[in-house]
Amino acid sequence: xxxxxxxxxxxxxxxxxxxxxxxxxxxxxxxxxxxxxxxxxxxxxxxxxxxxxxxxxxxxxxxxxxxxxxxxxxxxxxxxxxxxxxxxxxxxxxxxxxxxxxxxxxxxxxxxxxxxxxxxxxxxxxxxxxxxxxxxxxxxxxxxxxxxxxxxxxxxxxxxxxxxxxxxxxxxxxxxxxxxxxxxxxxxxxxxxxxxxxxxxxxxxxxxxxxxxxxxxxxxxxxxxxxxxxxxxxxxxxxxxxxxxxxxxxxxxxxxxxxxxxxxxxxxx
Amino acid sequence: xxxxxxxxxxxxxxxxxxxxxxxxxxxxxxxxxxxxxxxxxxxxxxxxxxxxxxxxxxxxxxxxxxxxxxxxxxxxxxxxxxxxxxxxxxxxxxxxxxxxxxxxxxxxxxxxxxxxxxxxxxxxxxxxxxxxxxxxxxxxxxxxxxxxxxxxxxxxxxxxxxxxxxxxxxxxxxxxxxxxxxxxxxxxxxxxxxxxxxxxxxxxxxxxxxxxxxxxxxxxxxxxxxxxxxxxxxxxxxxxxxxxxx
Numbered sequence: 001x002x003x004x005x006x007x008x009x010x011x012x013x014x015x016x017x018x019x020x021x022x023x024x025x026x027x028x029x030x031x032x033x034x035x036x037x038x039x040x041x042x043x044x045x046x047x048x049x050x051x052x053x054x055x056x057x058x059x060x061x062x063x064x065x066x067x068x069x070x071x072x073x074x075x076x077x078x079x080x081x082x083x084x085x086x087x088x089x090x091x092x093x094x095x096x097x098x099x100x101x102x103x104x105x106x107x108x109x110x111x112x113x114x115x116x117x118x119x120x121x122x123x124x125x126x127x128x129x130x131x132x133x134x135x136x137x138x139x140x141x142x143x144x145x146x147x148x149x150x151x152x153x154x155x156x157x158x159x160x161x162x163x164x165x166x167x168x169x170x171x172x173x174x175x176x177x178x179x180x181x182x183x184x185x186x187x188x189x190x191x192x193x194x195x196x197x198x199x200x201x202x203x204x205x206x207x208x209x210x211x212x213x214x215x216x217x218x219x220x221x222x223x224x225x226x227x228x229x230x231x232x233x234x235x236x237x238x239x240x241x242x243x244x245x246x247x248x249x250x251x252x253x254x255x256x257x258x259x260x261x262x263x264x265x266x267x268x269x
Numbered sequence: 270x271x272x273x274x275x276x277x278x279x280x281x282x283x284x285x286x287x288x289x290x291x292x293x294x295x296x297x298x299x300x301x302x303x304x305x306x307x308x309x310x311x312x313x314x315x316x317x318x319x320x321x322x323x324x325x326x327x328x329x330x331x332x333x334x335x336x337x338x339x340x341x342x343x344x345x346x347x348x349x350x351x352x353x354x355x356x357x358x359x360x361x362x363x364x365x366x367x368x369x370x371x372x373x374x375x376x377x378x379x380x381x382x383x384x385x386x387x388x389x390x391x392x393x394x395x396x397x398x399x400x401x402x403x404x405x406x407x408x409x410x411x412x413x414x415x416x417x418x419x420x421x422x423x424x425x426x427x428x429x430x431x432x433x434x435x436x437x438x439x440x441x442x443x444x445x446x447x448x449x450x451x452x453x454x455x456x457x458x459x460x461x462x463x464x465x466x467x468x469x470x471x472x473x474x475x476x477x478x479x480x481x482x483x484x485x486x487x488x489x490x491x492x493x494x495x496x497x498x499x500x501x502x503x504x505x506x507x508x509x510x511x512x513x514x515x
Contacts, residue, residue, distance in 0.1 A: 007377065014374025018360065021367045025401075039408040089515070092403075096357035097417065100322045101375040256326075261285070264324045265315070265357060 008110075015111035018230065019085055020235030023119070033119055037073045044069040046134040063137040064223045068158060070128055070139055071219060072192045074150055074226075075212060076183055077123050078157025081116025081163040083179040085092050090173055096265045105255040112165075113158050120154055130183060142219075145228055149215050152236040156211045157183070158248035159240065166247075166254035189217045211236035211243065274333070275300045275457025276321065281330030281480075283316055290316045296332070298457050298474075300424070303491075305468040306323070306461040307501075308511045314461035318427050321459065322352055334493040336425055348376055353418035354429035355411060361403025365394060367414045368402055369420060376421035388416040391446060393439075406418070407434035413444065418448065425434045426451070426458045427483035434469060440464075444471060465502035475501070479510055484508050 023029055046135055050067045084106075089095050101105070131137045142147060164178045189196070190212035196204055207213040214236035215231075220227040258264050274297050281294040281496045293311040300303045306314040319325035321332060323343040332339040334346045359368045366385065373381035389395045397405060402413060411434050418426060431447070432440035444467060451458050455489070462468050468475060469489045476483040477492070485492060491502050496504045 010377055011375050014371050017374060018363065018367075018371040021363050021371070022360070025362055025364075093356075093358040094358040094360050096319075096324060096354065097352075097359060097372070098375075100347065100350075100352050101325055101372065102344055102377070103375050104344065139290055259324065259326045262316070262319065262325045265354075265471075 001135040008104070008107050011101075011107050012123055013113045014116070015103065016114055018242045019111070019115040020118075022088060030122070033077075034126035035121040037077070037123045040069050040073055040129050041066060041127045041131050043136075045131065045137075048135065062114065063135075063139070065218055066135060066137045067132050067139055067142070067223060068192045068216060070124060071113060071153055071215065072187070072190075072209060073127060074120055075153040075157040076125050077120040078116050078156075079161040079164070079183050080179060081119040082112045082155035082158050082161025082170055083168070085112055085115055085119075085203065086161075087168065087173070087176055087179070090168065098264070099259075099264050106248065109162060112161070115156060116161065117154060120157075126255075128147065142222060143192075145218065145222055145233075148233045148237075149219055152211055152215045152233065152240055155244055156236075158242040160186075162244075162247035162251040165248040169251075169258050172263075174262055186210060186212065209239065211240045214239075227232040274298065275302075275335060276304075276332040276459070278321075279331045281317070281320060281332065282328050283313075283320060283325065284300040284328045288379070289481050291302065291320070291327075293481060294481075296308070296476055296483070296486070297457075298459065299364070300493045301366070301455040302470050302473045303451060303458040303460060304458065305472035305475040305503055306478060307465075307468060307475055308484075309511075310319040311480075312375050312478040312479060315354070315429055318352065318354075318429055318459065318461055321427055322350065348421065349423060350425040350427065351376070351418045351421055352429070353414045353415075354409075355407075355433050356429065358410070358415060358416075359402045359414060362401055363401050364401055365416075368413065368496075369398075372412035372417050378421050381392035381420075384420060384422075386418075388419055391445070392416050403494055408436060408439055411435055418438060422454060424454070424456050426456055428458065430463065431460065432464060433461075446464045447471065465505055469501050473504070477505070479508055 012074040018178055044065045048062060052062045068113055089098060128139050131139060160182055167178055168175045189199065189207040190210055191207060196207040196213050214232040218229040221227050221232070276298040281291060282289070283291040294317060306317060308314050314323065317455050320327050323339055330360055335347045339346055363371070369385045370381060373384060377413055378384055389398055392415060394416055395414055397413065402410065402425065405413060417430060432443055435443060448471060450456065460468065460471060472489060474486065475489050475492060476486045487495065490506050493501055496507060498504050498507070
């Protein structure tokens with residue numbers, strides 16, 4: 001009797017099902033997904049409405065702050081969607097069961113990417129609708145460029161999320177605050193609300209190594225000058241490919257180290 | 270190694286820096302037989318089980334499980350084995366049914382719904398399927414975890430203290446079910462337990478571990494006779510307290 005059906009996709013599907021159950025079973029989690037992005041939009045929306053009449057910079061493109069806030073949240077949610085969802089396995093002391101099953105570490109990473117995408121679409125989607133209803137800013141008018149911006153930012157979030165998950169696998173849940181701290185460390189260098197030319201030269205060099213800096217440059221190019229900065233988008237994609245590969249390598253390496261040091265059975269709250 | 274060996278372990282050791290958790294362990298387990306790992310806390314039982322699943326990499330030694338080199342071909346082996354331990358939980362917020370569905374998916378179980386119904390009936394979980402795992406009593410959690418361990422009809426079952434938190438009646442029924450499953454399926458079972466009656470009742474052979482090393486091994490009745498004691502518990506106490514004449 002053949003009882004087993006193999007396949008990476010099936011195992012990833014099972015993990016996605018696990019995270020969807022978690023989401024569906026907890027209304028505070030669903031509300032939380034949309035709450036923070038929406039609060040951000042309310043704040044930046046009022047600020048934009050005020051500044052658009054007092055700033056010649058913003059008068060050229062009234063939605064630029066809202067677009068920046070929405071897109072920044074994509075990276076933030078993308079990162080949390082990987083790292084915090086991974087922490088759920090540690091909170092529930094479930095890693096031992098998971099990795100005693102045929103699930104591979106890279107399949108777990110793949111499932112985390114997909115659930116992160118879903119969570120980000122819910123959270124940022126609600127915030128985008130809010131920005132349209134209350135501030136008449138339809139971010140989807142950016143067209144296909146929005147997809148390129150979105151994908152670049154969420155992939156950068158995934159890369160950071162995997163590194164954070166790896167560090168927690170290495171150092172335990174004491175390191176979980178990295179999930180919140182890591183992304184804010186690069187925020188000032190990403191040129192979210194201002195061009196990176198305002199940064200000191202040394203920091204500009206660092207900023208040029210961040211895909212987010214090119215993404216927000218492309219966003220401003222589109223909103224202020226109505227041009228698509230393909231070069232910036234491709235640079236962001238190329239750097240992201242490197243970062244994602246590094247993120248996966250760090251995660252797989254820490255997973256192997258966890259098998260050496262016996263952490264898969266012991267890690268938990 | 271015999272053709273029918275479920276496990277063949279040779280010179281297995283695990284060291285953490287200067288601490289030796291398991292040293293030079295060698296043993297075989299034939300399919301269809303039950304091996305007990307006996308030892309006090311820190312004797313190396315859970316470490317050994319973790320290495321048999323590939324959750325923990327040994328420092329030295331080789332492990333063959335169901336004919337495969339576990340260290341090289343872990344993913345050929347894992348769909349055919351499973352485990353249960355009171356020290357590893359299932360996701361608390363998922364119901365028992367959701368947990369079993371997820372693990373059925375991970376193990377690629379065909380006709381998962383009927384397998385879950387079957388296990389729920391056999392393990393008296395029918396009334397608990399829609400309850401979150403985190404809201405179960407300790408004994409109910411043990412039964413749910415046991416259902417997860419059997420979801421893929423494993424050919425090798427690794428159990429760490431499977432009846433630790435069960436009342437005597439439920440523990441007895443679970444042991445009976447385990448024995449029936451093992452005899453019907455021909456699965457090999459490794460059982461780490463502190464419950465000597467359980468070990469005497471279920472195990473064909475026992476390995477007694479002390480400080481990560483094999484202290485003695487044999488059939489439970491043979492060990493009791495060898496040490497001139499009345500029960501395996503007395504033999505265990507002799508070993509744990511260093512009173513053995515060996």
